[in-house]
Amino acid sequence: MMDNGKLDEPLEEKEAQEPAEESLDASKYDEYEDTQELPVKSPSSSPDSDEPLENEKTPSIGKEGDSDWVNEMDIVSENGDLAVINVPEEDNDSVPPEESLDSPGADNVWWGGEPFQPLDTLDEEITQPVNLSSEETVVPDAESLIGDEPEEKKDLGAEGEEETGLELASETGTEMDAEMEKDNEPESEPVDVDHISHMETRVIPSQEGGLSKAETLEAPVQDQEFPEEITPVIVRNVDDLQDMEPPDKGISSQIPDETKKDTSDDIPTIPPPTQPSSWKPERTDLPKTVGEVDRQATRVTPSAYQRVQPQPVKTPQTQTRSEISPSGKPRSGARPLGALPSKEPPAPVSRRSKGRRSAELARPEKPKEKKKRSGCLLKAFLSLIFIIILVVLVAGSFLIYQYFRISSSLPDVDELRENAAKFETARILDRDGNLLYEILDPNAGRRTYVPLEEISPYMIAATIATEDKDFFTNPGFDMYGMARALYQNYTAGEIRSGASTITQQLARALLMDPSERYEQSYERKAREIVLAYKITNTYSKEEILELYLNENYYVNMAYGVQAAAETYFRTSADSLNLWQASFLAGLPQGPSIYDIYTNRDATLYRQRSVLVLMYELSEEHGCIDVGFGREKVCVSFEEATQAGIDLVNYEFPKVSFNMRYPHWVVYVRSLLEAQFDPQTIYRRGFTIYTTLDPEMQDEAERIVAEQVAALGENNASNGALLALDPNTGEILALVGSADFYDDTIDGQVNMVLSQTRQPGSAIKPLTYVAAFEKGWTPSTLIWDVPSKFPPSSDPFDTNPDYEPVNYDGKFHGPVTVRSALANSYNIPAVKALEYVGIYDDPNTAVEEGLIAFARRLGITSLTRTDYGLALTLGGGEISLMEMTSAYGIFANEGRMLPPVGISKIVDTTGNVVYEYEPPVGDQVVRAEHAYLITSILSDTNARIPMFGTNPVINLSFPAAVKTGTTNDFRDNWTVGYTSDLVVGAWVGNTDYTPMVNTTGLTGAGPIWAEFMTYGVNALKNGSPEPFIRPAGVIDRVICAISGTEPSEWCPQQRSEIFASDQLPKPKSEDLWKRVVVDTWTGLAASEDCDEYTDEKFAINVDDPWAKTWLKEDSRGQAWAEDMGFSSPLFFVPRRACRIDDPRPVINLIGIEDGQTIRQSPFIIQGLITATENFDYYRIEWGRGADPLTWKVLVDDVRTPQETVDVLYEWELEDVEPGIVTLKFYVHSTEDTYAEKLVSVNIQLPTPTPTSTPTRTNTPTVTVTPTPTLTPTVTPTEAPTQTPTHTETEPPDPTDTPTPTVTVEATP
DSSP, X not given: OOOHHXXXXXXXXXXXXXXXXXXXXXXXXXXXXXXXXXXBOOOOSSTTOSSOOTTOOOOOOOOOOOTTOOOEEEEOOBTTBOOEEEEOSSOTTOOOXXXXXXXXXXXXXXXXXXXXXXXXXXXXXXXXXXXXXXXXOOOOXXXXXXXXXXXXXXXXXXXXXXXXXXXXXXXXXXXXXXXXXXXXXXXXXXXXXXXXXXXXXEEEEOTTSSEXXXXXXXXXXXXXXXXXXXXXXXXXXXXXXXXXXXXXXXXXXXXXOTTOOOSOOOOOOOOOOOOOTTOOOSOOOOOOOOSOOOTTOOOOOGGGXXXXXXXXXXXXXXXXXXXXXXXXXXXXXXXXXXXXXOOSOOOOOOSSOTBOOGGGGOOOOOOOHHHHHHHHHHHHHHHHHHHHHHHXXXXXXXXXXXXXXXXXXXXXXXXXXXHHTOXXXXXXXXXXXXXXXXXXXXXXXXXXXXXXXXXXXXXXHHHHHHHOTXXXXXXXXXXXXXXXXXXXXXXXXXXXXXOOOHHXXXXXXXXXXXXXXXXXXXXXXXXXXXXXXHHHXXXXXXXXXXXXHHHOBOSTTOBSHHHHHXXXXXXXXXXXXXXXXXXXXXXXXXXTTOOTTTOHHHHHHHHHHHHHHHHHHHHHHTSBOOSTTOOOBOOOHHHHHHHHHHHHHOOOOOOOOOOSSHHHXXXXXXXXXXXXXXXXXXXXXXXXXXXXXXXXXXXXXXXXXXXXXXXXXXXXXXXXXXXXXXTTOBEEEEEOSSOTTOGGGTTTXXXXXXXXXXXXXXXXXXXXXXXXXXXXXXXXXXXXXXXXXXXXXXXXXXXXXXXXXXXTSOOOEEEEHHHHHHTXXXXXXXXXXXXXXXXXXXXXXXXXXXXXXXXXXXXXXXXXXXXXXXXXXXXXXXXXXXXXXXXXXXXXXXXXXXXXXXXXXXXXXXXXXXXXXXXXXXXXXXXXHHHHHHHHHTOTTTTHHHHOSSOTTOXXXXXXXXXXXXXXXXXXXXXXXXXXXXXXXXXXXTTOOOOSSOOTTTTHHHHHHHHHHHHHHHHHTTOOOOOOXXXXXXXXXXXXXXXXXXXXXXXXXEEEEEETTSOOOOGGGSSEEEEEEETTTOSBOBTTBOSSEEEEEEEOOOOHHHHHHHHHOHHHHHHHHHTTOOSSOOBOXXXXXXXXXXXXXXXXXXXXXXXXXXXXXXXXEEEEEESSOEEEEXXXXXXXXXXXXXXXXXXXXXXXXXXXXXXXXXXXXXXXXXXEEEEEEEEETTSOEXXXXXXXXXXXXXOOSSSHHHHHHHHHHHHTHHHHHTTTSOTTHHHHHHHHHHHXXXXXXXXXXXXXXXXXXXX
């Protein structure tokens, strides 16, 4: 058993003697961060043996880690048993093994740090290698350290590392319980790394079975250097040291020169044998006991090495570390470890050792957190780099796999030239299978293949700038362009850009199957990219460009650049100049749009766009590369500007087509090119079945031509017609102009498709249906009276107000929606649009406004941002196709089916490439609202006031129809439908010149009526299907004048239809209405305003312009009189009177209703005024309680009486006795009034014939007013009244009225 007292004694003696040495830099502790251990096999009993000791197992003590960790050895001696263990540095909270707690020598064991848990697996074999830094000394074997040490000091130790210290921790019996509660801060004191004592370390196991903590024991060692490699010796019992044989090499041979350094560290050491008590170590500079606890138990704080006399620090030579080989020899890269040989469980030991001093519990200074964070950041950065590399590798592998997968299924790019020569005739048929047109092989006509050298450099430059500006440098695809297109498509929510290069377009046109050529998917795009890449690797850029220019379709049957040059400019491909080349280069991307003959403005704009691209690319790249070593093409701003001017001034040659129904054929081709690409259409031999009915088409062309010819004297030269099946959307007839081949009328312009014409009143039904959606009904009342509207929505617009007028120049007063729309009144339509709104309100959840509603119906041409209320009268441009299709929605019960021209496409093998199947359609309008508008448009009686009893649009069967005429007769429209056919007709001039006295009724109306009659007869034998009435439509009786449920005053009633959830207004909202009003404000009476009220027979009108018309216009006044309203008109107030509204004030003093008056004069006093709007007051009287006539006492006093005073002194001598009523009337500046009635009973005494009564009456007159006037009448008023009475008293009583005049004049 080891004596703790003897161990501590020399340390205590040295504390006062040893001076402080140089301080140990705190940074030297940094190499101990994050230490981990590697498994090492335990050495055998023999230095050269590869076998472990018999029946011996060692525990796993750590994990593989960095090279910066430190792992000290434990050597525990208990009755001769010895164990050497490596310890990880960081797990400070682990606990000692259970065997150590029960071992016999537990009292002699010093455990550093905090209490720990026992370990029951210390017999496992230590197999983890140790990773050490290169600058650590080697701990020699036991024999090299044994000296004359006394037996009582059987301390075990291990040499420390070069730049670290070992903490001294000693156990001192019972003192430990108190000292363990303290947590002292570490101290930084000088340390001599050459004189670190031999320490004992005990391992603390972790829960996983590894060792996580160590403590050290002090043992003196001799001051000597050690050899590079020393074989560790494991001793079971100290007594066995006597019998042990030295290793192969002697100890002396293993000790290097002083100039050398050890190359290994922490070699297991062996405790010395029993020494005599007189033995003393050769070195006395052992570490002293300090008041610090190192919970990692691997360091000695610098304060342990303070000495009285400083001594030089010895720096050992750097040696290479070694691992322990299976034979027990050290091996480079690891620290040798011992094994724990104890076979019997040690005696239990207290969790709190006794006798430990606070100095022994001190901790070393912890490493700086800053360096810890730096290490973490570095690890995070390296982890991120690793992840990025991993992602790149995975993505690259995936892309490579996808490339080979896609490439294996693609056609051979060597077939590119072969496919370029293929062409098969496409045939366009009508719905009956009759041939309309054959698209023949261009090689038989206008197509000549030319090499790239014979193509104008301008053409090459224009094509590259427009289609693929990096053509000569990209690998066949443009990654940046595709990323840009992907972003554009994502933000737009639809595919708007494909970013296809020239090579991609060529691959798609010549190599891809038609079934996927027009498919919009990422899979197809990927296949296209791979094809383009393979083409680029197979063909030169010049070959690719040559094929592209010869295969492009340049509209109007021009295939290839040579044919295009001949078609448009009567020249060859090599002679094309800048303005010609820029025109041609813009055509292939939109052949259905950029047709100079049918859409000149859009085509000219496209050429200007190409010139801009050429100029920008020339500026960006320093001119445009055209290949073949040719001189680059440079385009200046001036040249680009002039090129645009040259094209505008050029007169294109006429083109001739030999086709039946040319407008229809051209339209079908545009549909094909929108759905497929031109190369697919004209290389696969498609047979295109269209929806056109040839008989109806022939009749439509005849009717249009004849009607236009009949209107020649009215300066009408052109017309158009479109017929649709509303139930399928199929186009049955399409006439784009009166004569396709007549250039004088621009016959090649398809007026059915042109979005440049104003529809006039034909757009009104859309406005009213939008109003239905907001709550209006067919019986809603609208005042057709002179009205003014702001010129725009801009409050600062200084333009004059907008004042619409009706076509007939008249105003029709109150009209319902049915009457207003059936007769096409303009003013009600403008008020309807004002109610609906033009643009959407962004603050509402539901999209509103007429433009949004029209867009829902398929009308997309209303794109301006400055529309006014005239939009409902045709102030926007719409195509006949869009308008007719919108009417078809009403005919189809509110379901939308876009117009369809192609019913089926079959390729040369008979495979159906496309076939139209009519869908149910989107319900874009409520079926009830569609039926309501149909009912109005088909009501022949409702339109009589404007159109008469037998207009041309009245057919022999029910048909909904609406005409439209624009200003100056520039456009005539008539659009109408049955449940089976919808037809739209237009008449006008393509150049916008006005016609003469030609309306929708006389111009387009006859075309519509004649074709509609023919069509219904052809389709339904003259008996069209009736319009289907939805279940949600009901009938109600309304007042024909007001549109509400009829009241008792309504002079005329009729029936009307309504949506079941949108009924007419109740009869309480009729035009005729009795209301109780506050007479002063004109508002409805209320609890706050109930003193001056009256029941009025009022007219219920909201429209301010209607009120003006009724009050000021003679026609309005006459109408009101005819409707039973008396003058002046009183309008139903819009709200109730409130307490804060203006109020009149009529306060009378000494007068009460029913009062008996027995004296004369009758003094009337009080105050009469108003809080606002006072005009004048008047006092009148009449005989009886309800006088029929009134006499004036005080007439129109315009100064308010704001204080109590005498209002009038009424002489009553000539007034007959009985009931009289006084009326106090106040008039306002707003033409309202207030009046107060007071009834009194005049009963004056009867006069006698003698004069006595006369003298008797004098005091009565004098006395009676005295008590009343004394407190209220001012002194200035009294003299005024006195002479009046004095002067009138002597004359005859008939002069009594004289004071009345005097009193009136006084105010």
